Structures are given as C-alpha cells and as structure tokens.
Amino acid sequence: MVNLKELSKRPELLSGGHRLCSGCGAGIIARQVMMAAADRPVVVANATGCLEVSTTIYPFSAWKAPWFHSAFENAAASCSGIEAAYKALKRTGKVNKDIRFITFGGDGGTYDIGFQSLSGAMERRHRMLYVCYNNEAYMNTGIQRSSATPLGAYASTSPVGKVKKGKEQIKKDLTKVMVAHNIPYVAQSAVGYWNDLITKTQKALDIDGPTFINVLQPCRLGWGYNPADTAVIGRMAVETCFWPIYEVVDGKYKINVKPKEKKPIEEYLKPQSRFKHLLRPENAGIVAEIQKNIDENWAWLLMMEECTNR
Amino acid sequence: MSEKKNLKAKTGNEAMAEAMRQINPDVVAAYPITPATEIVQIFSQFVADGVVNTEFVAVESEHSALSACIGASAAGARAMTGTSSQGLALMYEMMYIAAGLRLPIVIAEVNRALSAPINIHGDQSDTMGARDSGFLQIYCENSQEAYDSMIQAVRICEHPDVLLPATVSTDGFIISHCMEAIELLPDEKVKEFVGTYKPKNWLLDVDHPFTLGAIDLQDYYFEHKRQEIEAMRKATKVIKEIGKEFGQKFGRSYDMIETYKLEDAEAAIVVLGSTAGTAKVVIEEMRKQGKKVGMLKLRVFRPFPFDDIREALKDVKIVGVMDRHDGYNGYVAPVCSEVRSCLYELDKKPKIASYVYGLGGRDITLEMITEIYEELLSGKTDNNAKYIGVRE
Numbered sequence A: 001m002v003n004l005k006e007l008s009k010r011p012e013l014l015s016g017g018h019r020l021c022s023g024c025g026a027g028i029i030a031r032q033v034m035m036a037a038a039d040r041p042v043v044v045a046n047a048t049g050c051l052e053v054s055t056t057i058y059p060f061s062a063w064k065a066p067w068f069h070s071a072f073e074n075a076a077a078s079c080s081g082i083e084a085a086y087k088a089l090k091r092t093g094k095v096n097k098d099i100r101f102i103t104f105g106g107d108g109g110t111y112d113i114g115f116q117s118l119s120g121a122m123e124r125r126h127r128m129l130y131v132c133y134n135n136e137a138y139m140n141t142g143i144q145r146s147s148a149t150p151l152g153a154y155a156s157t158s159p160v161g162k163v164k165k166g167k168e169q170i171k172k173d174l175t176k177v178m179v180a181h182n183i184p185y186v187a188q189s190a191v192g193y194w195n196d197l198i199t200k201t202q203k204a205l206d207i208d209g210p211t212f213i214n215v216l217q218p219c220r221l222g223w224g225y226n227p228a229d230t231a232v233i234g235r236m237a238v239e240t241c242f243w244p245i246y247e248v249v250d251g252k253y254k255i256n257v258k259p260k261e262k263k264p265i266e267e268y269l270k271p272q273s274r275f276k277h278l279l280r281p282e283n284a285g286i287v288a289e290i291q292k293n294i295d296e297n298w299a300w301l302l303m304m305e306e307c308t309n310r
Numbered sequence B: 001m002s003e004k005k006n007l008k009a010k011t012g013n014e015a016m017a018e019a020m021r022q023i024n025p026d027v028v029a030a031y032p033i034t035p036a037t038e039i040v041q042i043f044s045q046f047v048a049d050g051v052v053n054t055e056f057v058a059v060e061s062e063h064s065a066l067s068a069c070i071g072a073s074a075a076g077a078r079a080m081t082g083t084s085s086q087g088l089a090l091m092y093e094m095m096y097i098a099a100g101l102r103l104p105i106v107i108a109e110v111n112r113a114l115s116a117p118i119n120i121h122g123d124q125s126d127t128m129g130a131r132d133s134g135f136l137q138i139y140c141e142n143s144q145e146a147y148d149s150m151i152q153a154v155r156i157c158e159h160p161d162v163l164l165p166a167t168v169s170t171d172g173f174i175i176s177h178c179m180e181a182i183e184l185l186p187d188e189k190v191k192e193f194v195g196t197y198k199p200k201n202w203l204l205d206v207d208h209p210f211t212l213g214a215i216d217l218q219d220y221y222f223e224h225k226r227q228e229i230e231a232m233r234k235a236t237k238v239i240k241e242i243g244k245e246f247g248q249k250f251g252r253s254y255d256m257i258e259t260y261k262l263e264d265a266e267a268a269i270v271v272l273g274s275t276a277g278t279a280k281v282v283i284e285e286m287r288k289q290g291k292k293v294g295m296l297k298l299r300v301f302r303p304f305p306f307d308d309i310r311e312a313l314k315d316v317k318i319v320g321v322m323d324r325h326d327g328y329n330g331y332v333a334p335v336c337s338e339v340r341s342c343l344y345e346l347d348k349k350p351k352i353a354s355y356v357y358g359l360g361g362r363d364i365t366l367e368m369i370t371e372i373y374e375e376l377l378s379g380k381t382d383n384n385a386k387y388i389g390v391r392e
Helices: A004-008 A025-037 A050-055 A075-091 A107-112 A115-123 A174-179 A194-206 A220-224 A227-239 A273-279 A281-308 B012-023 B037-048 B062-075 B085-100 B143-158 B187-194 B221-250 B275-288 B306-313 B334-343 B366-378
Strands: A042-046 A067-069 A100-106 A128-134 A185-190 A210-216 A246-249 A252-255 B007-010 B027-030 B055-058 B079-084 B106-111 B136-139 B166-171 B180-183 B257-260 B267-271 B293-298 B300-302 B318-323 B351-357 B386-388
Touching: A025 A042, A025 A050, A025 A100, A025 A128, A025 A194, A025 A227, A042 A075, A050 A100, A067 A075, A067 B062, A075 A100, A075 A115, A075 A128, A075 B027, A075 B055, A075 B062, A100 A107, A107 A115, A107 A128, A115 A128, A115 A174, A115 A210, A115 B062, A128 A194, A174 A185, A174 A210, A185 A194, A185 A227, A194 A210, A194 A246, A220 A227, A220 A273, A246 A281, A252 A281, A273 A281, B007 B012, B012 B037, B012 B079, B012 B106, B012 B143, B012 B166, B012 B187, B027 B037, B027 B062, B037 B055, B037 B079, B055 B062, B062 B079, B062 B085, B079 B085, B085 B106, B085 B221, B106 B143, B136 B143, B136 B221, B143 B166, B143 B180, B143 B187, B143 B221, B187 B221, B221 B300, B257 B275, B257 B306, B267 B275, B267 B306, B267 B334, B267 B366, B275 B293, B275 B366, B293 B306, B293 B366, B306 B334, B318 B334, B318 B366, B334 B351, B351 B366, B366 B386
Parallel strands: A042 A067, A042 A100, A100 A128, A128 A210, A185 A210, B027 B055, B027 B079, B079 B106, B106 B166, B136 B166, B267 B293, B267 B318, B318 B351, B351 B386
Antiparallel strands: A185 A246, A246 A252, B007 B180, B136 B300, B257 B293
16 A cells, blocks of 8 residues: 555656647556655666557657657566666666666457457566556557457447447456466556555566556546546446456465445446446346346456465 | 787678677577577587677577667677578568667678578568668678678667667578678777777766656657758768778778779679679679679668769660569569669669579579669669579
C-alpha cells in the first residue's frame, strides 16, 4: 500500500500537456506507473501506439525519464537490448547506477503483434517490467479488434451488422500465458485502482527479473462512454469480475479485490456503446455466455488462490 | 608491417567471428540461420569462455535480434549481430529504423538467396532487398577482406559524419565456409584501431534523459531524412580515409572500388564479392592471349561510388555488369542500372550490358566469365539482361 501524501511529493516523470484524449486511461496508467518508479533511475521503452504517438510529438516530449521507441511489435525486444547494454556497461564501469527498465505496450502491441518478442524477453529473464495498457482493441488506428477484444464487443473490424453481432470469439487470456512463463511476478490491475497499480508497480520494480502487469484501460473513444467515467468503468469491470485484479507471486495467486457481491455483467455492458447491441433481446444468449465465462473464470481464480497457498 | 605475419587458416565465418572477438562489442544479439549461424555460434563460445566482455542475447527471431541491437545501441552500447537471407529479410523493417535513428550497428552478413523457392546457397538478393534501408553495404571478395572490413566498419559507422549502420557481406558457402589463409592482427592493435564507442546521447545516461524515437510528422521528418541522406553521402570520404589508415597501419589498403587491369582495358566487367577472385584468373589468362580485359570490383554498394566508377570506366569501350540478383524491373539488374545511371553523365559513354548469374548458388565458372568477356569484346551484346548458366 502506498501513501497518497508521500506520492504527491514525487516528481512526475510523465508530464501533462501531452495529446492523449480527455479521460484517456492510458495516460492515467503511465502516470501512475511512472510515479511509482520515480524513486529510482528508470529507462522506458514504448511500443508504437496511442501512448507513444500522443506523448512524443517531435520536437516535444512529455517524458522526463529516458524514453525509447522503435517499432510496434518489438518493444520487449528493444528493452531487452537496452537492459543487455546496461549489464555490459555496468561490467565495464561506464554505468554505475542501479537502473530499472519499464516497457509499455497496448494490447495490440502485446497480445498480438508483439506477443513473440514479449514471450522471448520474459523467457530470457531480463530485468524488465512490462506494462500492458489494455484497452481491448487497436484504438490508435481506429478501434480494430485485437485478441484482447472481448466476446460480443463492437470493433471496426468486428462490426455489428445484419448477420454478425460484434466479435465472435472470446479474448485471449494473456495474463495466464505470462504466468506460464514462470516469471517471478505477474499481475492484473485496472484503471480506478491507483493504489493497487502503484503498489504492484513498486513490487515488480523491486524484483531483479522479468515482471508483467496487465492493466485494463477503459477507452472513452473505443468503448463509447462519457470521458468523466473512465475510473468508474474500470471499477465496474472489477466489481462484475469481468476483469479480476490479482497477482501471481512466484506462482502463488492472490486476488486483490473480491467484490462482496458480484454485480451482473449487464451493469458493466450498459454504459458502453461497444456493447449496446448486446442488450437487445435477440442477443441475450451472448450476454449469458459472457456471464458464464466470467463465472467460470472467477471460480477458477478462487480455486487457484486456494490451492497455490495451501 | 615489420613484424612477422600471423597467418591462420580461417573460413569467412571464422574470420568474421574473430574480428568480432577483437572488436569486443558490448552487446551481440543474434538468431541462427544458415550459412551465417557459425559466426554467432563461435562468438557465443568466446562469451562462454570469458574472452570478451560482451552481453550475448540469444533472441527469438532476427527481428528481435536487430531490435535488441537497436535498443542496446541507443542505450550507449556498441552492438553487433550476424545473419543471412530470410533472417535479413525479417530485419528489413528494423534496418530502416536503425539507420533512421542513426545507430552505428554492424551486421556480419552472409549473402544467401531469398525464398521462394527455399535455397540455402549464395546470391546477393538478400542485401539487395535492403538497398534503400540506409545501411552501408560492403561486399567482400574473400575471408581476409571480411575480417578487415568488419574492423573498419565499426570505425566507419561510428564516425560523427556518418552514424549509420552497415552490413559487411560474404558470399554464402563460397566464402563463409571456404578455408583460406588470412592474416590476423594482434588483439591490441584492433582494440586501438576501433577505439571505444562514445555516443553523444545515450539512454543509460539517466542524469540526462532524452526521448528517442518520437513521432516526426510533416514539419520535421523531411529534415531528419535529409540529414540521413547527407550522412550517406559523407560516408564515401570516411570509408576512403579509414581504408587508407587501415592500409598505413596494417599493410592492406581499402577503397570504395578496386580496379584490376583497367588502365588499358577495352572490355571491363563490374562485379561484387567472391566472383572478383574468379574474374582475376580469367583476366590473367585472356591477357596472355593479348585480349585487353579488366575488372572493377564494387566493394561498397551503399553509398554508391559514382565518382570512382565514372573515373575508372571512362575510357573503356564496353562494360558488362554482373549481378548476382535480379531486381525484377524487366530490363536490367540493379547494379547495372546504377552503373548505367552513373556513366550516363560521361560525354563518351561506354556501351553497357547486364549479366545475371549465380542465383541460388549456381556456379560461376572461368569459362562463363571468359564467354562474357568474349561477347563484350565482340560488341554483340543484348539490351536486356542476359542470364548466365541457366537452362532457358
């Protein structure tokens, strides 16, 4: 847990004035992660995406930490190289500080095109915190579906039409895939839980190895809601168990937020225009399937928490 | 050099790995691919034996190999990799980025045919595909040149007037796996020659944070690209200076091109890589018969040595350009196109013919080169590219 008073004294490594949308969750995530990292030297690598294009429009930059971008699918590989350079230059005495490395990628750059380079980097066990700001579609290019897009959601390449009713497949569970890399720290967090994200970032940065945090990031443009509600939507995802927030430390599961009463998924779907077609009576079957998947996943997580902590 | 020469039998791959050992880069990130695998395999043994200080990153693809080198170079490290063919093709996207970010990465490259059909043998289609990437391209005739050029490439790329990456290439199997006696320089001489990498801005200099890889729109992109173009132009002078300095120090001088019996030649060929060695034998034979033939070896294809080529070929009557690649323009092959474009400015233009040979490692024999010379001397050449040694 972190102290808000303490935090407010820390320097902001992601300054304001960038060009992210009003109410953008990616900016909230990056700001909080950088706030958590501000007590030590860090170098940041970024995949191509909303966060990159909106914070570094040449000759301006919102970043007060060393920041690097080269392409879309290779943020983890680029950061591997930066970290390898760190090891080499530390050995030869050109660098003497204890530096940590953070990589940011959206879900497209992480779940899809950057999946291979992420997997490789995690397997090689670089000292690297990878943060996925997961808005569940390719928002930077105009809301195309990714493998993180949930079942039934509208996206511009999984549109709703006379025959199709949004995305027809369930999303990939990348967090599970990261756990399968047997890395020391894997977590899910969500916008709306600043203390959770900052605490997790600090935990991850304290580890000298690969760590991964998958943060659900409501996107006012792609999800279609009032920009003031970003944090509310993020919390609703957690309260309906649509996006449980949990961590896996050395293989042990811990669910960080257990809603007293699991809210029905309709409450999460209703305020978002990407799901509005699902609320029509003829699509009740899809909503039921979403609810069933949530219930099964939640039961699975509870079981994992129980059996890994025995 | 006064001291005794240290001659060792080395394949092209071993020679390149040996150069890398002596350069002792900070980071090598690589992925296996025939016929270049050996270079990084041998190098990883150097790492395992602790004879280099390098951080070796065994990445999961060539795309990540170059991405990691780019990250490492931006971070302040001297970074290198090795690859070939499909591996280089997978790097293409990142090659433009390495050059655009002005990162002096050296790739030990082995020329191999591109798929499809899949083939593992030597032709130059892989590096020709990276022609417009902003990489300097050096083609080596033999293992000695490969060794020497790797050492020079580090200096050339890191020169403040250049700051561009380079490929140093040998022909797959023909050079990469062929054992030759080469002279190795003492470790300390190489160390002294290459010096240390001193970038102006580097990511690990955390007290001076900077942003690298920002989005660059209509208002700045063109200026940045213009600077990159200018750096490539300036590279010619730097390559010449460093080639000369290498010669003064170690007895083997290098330039953009090498000419062989061109002074009084009536017919000349232009070649890249190992074929130059074969052509020299043909020239000797034909000269004995009183035939005035010569050769221009293009050591550096990027930047393209326009002035040197123009000067060297201005008095030749006819030139045959031998490409080990076809650019599919339906006319002539790429090196021929550029040679023709460069000679167009001469008042007295030589006649030019295009020959494509050796695709997929097909042998180029003494007889084939002799036939090309005979055709050139007869003046009866085609306007379109002619394909040598293929069943039509």
